[in-house]
Amino acid sequence: MFPELSEKAQNLIKVLTKFVDEECIPSEQRFEEELGTTEQQRFGSEPPVVEELRVKARKLGLWNLFLPSNYKESFGLTNYEYAHMCEIMGKSPMLAPSATNCNAPDTGNMEVLARYGNEDQKKKWLVPLMDGKIRSAFAMTEPAVPSSDATNISTSLTEVEGGYLVNGRKWFIGNGSHPNLKVFITMVKSGNTHKEYKELVKKSTLGERHLQHSVVLIPKDTKGVRIVRPMKVFGFDDAPHGESEIIFNDVFIPKENVVLGLGRGFEIVQGRLGPGRLHHAMRILGMAERSLELMIERGLNRIINGTPLIEKGVIMDWISKSRIDIDSSRLLVLNAACAVDTKGTIMSKKEIALAKISVPNAALRVIDRAIQAHGAMGVCQDTPLAYFYANIRTLRIADGPDEVHSFQIAKNEVKQARARISNKSKI
Incomplete structure (x- = not known):
């Protein structure tokens, strides 16, 4: 059983959902336009819409939600509670995380400084990072x-x-x-x-x-x-x-x-990458959820030979399979978040690895179905689907490829099996 969300977390989820749906997602087109087209334009300055959203987010109390409650700089949420909010942010990955100062890799870097940095390092780098100035x-x-x-x-x-x-x-x-x-x-x-x-x-x-x-x-x-x-x-x-x-x-x-x-260094990296992998998995769920929404909308609005696309049996099958993929992935993410809260990052390697492998693969299946339902529109810039696919496909390599984590999971299972067999032989 998962723990009940605190009243504070439940209220934040409502505010954050409204902020993402009504502020971030509608601003994505403006964000792309303000980025420009040349490399100098795209990396010369941050689009003004980002700072406007940050101002709104801070007024709503949606700022630095990510640091777990065991840090003195924490907003006061558990990893389990933040998982729900990180998924919501994932529906607009280009804007919502930055708007709330919960974007990678800054979140992981801030946690490194909060956990391992000395007071001078915190004053020089952590304070301005948490204030969103750098x-x-x-x-x-x-x-x-x-x-x-x-x-x-x-x-x-x-x-x-x-x-x-x-x-x-x-x-x-x-x-x-x-x-x-x-x-x-x-x-x-x-x-x-x-x-x-x-x-x-x-x-x-x-x-x-x-x-x-x-x-x-x-x-x-x-x-x-x-x-x-x-x-x-x-x-x-x-x-x-x-x-x-x-x-x-x-x-x-x-x-x-x-x-x-x-x-x-290895100690620090292990401490940083565990939460980072989990945050990625949390955001991926949001991208998958939005992709399913887009697929259903496409099915309802696209008319083929006088009937909506959604009446095709294959589309209904894709919707069903996508819901199963998303909801089962969410259970893995929440389980990993709870494990980190109760056992710590190091003792939760198995749970994090399971989510790290399973969630991107499941999300890619959902996005691929949504792309197929959109046809040519699914692979171009007119929907976020191609960007979602590229982003999530990369995460099967980033923070350790699937195969590395898969091998470690299997290695631990074999180790446990050998211990069971050895114990039986002693009886």
Whole structure:
């Protein structure tokens, strides 16, 4: 049984639903028009409509809803309660998350700073992020190594007088080209030669390979930081945020820009990616739900040979299958959110992985049916369906490909089975 939503959460859901349906979705066309067409226009400034929506959202109390209640900076919601709201935001992924300051990757970055940052780091970066004045990027993925395993990250951190030099190449870095980007929270390889390493090995339960990486803060305007280009995903550039390629060339940072300590990078990344994967799954449900709505509307309004498309048996079958896909996926998401609330992120890896694999695949089936029902209109810019499909298809790779999580799930099942068999043999 899932817990009952608090009165506070129920009221917020009503306000947020109205805000998304009546403010965000109707503003999407204006958002696209204000973005412009050239790269300079699309990444030169944020469309004015976004700030207008932010002002409205703050007045409605729809701001920074994401941080769980165990943080002092929290709005006061549980992960389970936020899951319901994140789904609503997912119906307008290009506007609603940004309007409420609940957009990735800033949410994950704010949680990193709230959980692992010191007071100076919080004052300099967390406060303006939570106020919506700046944007941040999480620079982890690299083109030269399989980044699904964080221990492969090769961007180097080299100690020099007064601090460190960072050298490496990152890509598909969300917010990497955002005009308001101010800081990269960056995964680097600090190696096993620094003085803290041997002490970490003695104290940590992680293997030695998992203690050779660190997370550092790199201000965007630091000498040696070069934003090469916004990467396109199925032709979409994700403006004004960008999924960008970044080069760090002898970038100097002071020692106080290390988060938590040298060698603690894997610990931080694991703490960040769990909630991030869950937030993605939550938003995906909203995209799937809106896609189903569009498919039904198309079926009702499209007339073929004198009868509505919806009277075709195949459309009714698609609607039924889509409802099953969405509702069963929602159960996995809510179950994972409850697990995080009760057991914590680390102990909820299985539940998060189940949602991370299942939900995008189910949503893609829903969107694909909606595209098919729309015909040519489904693959062009006249509906959000093509954008939804590109966005969600990418998430089967981002934050670890399906196969990595699937293998881990199976590995744990086999481990449990062997334990059962061993116990039976002892009886």
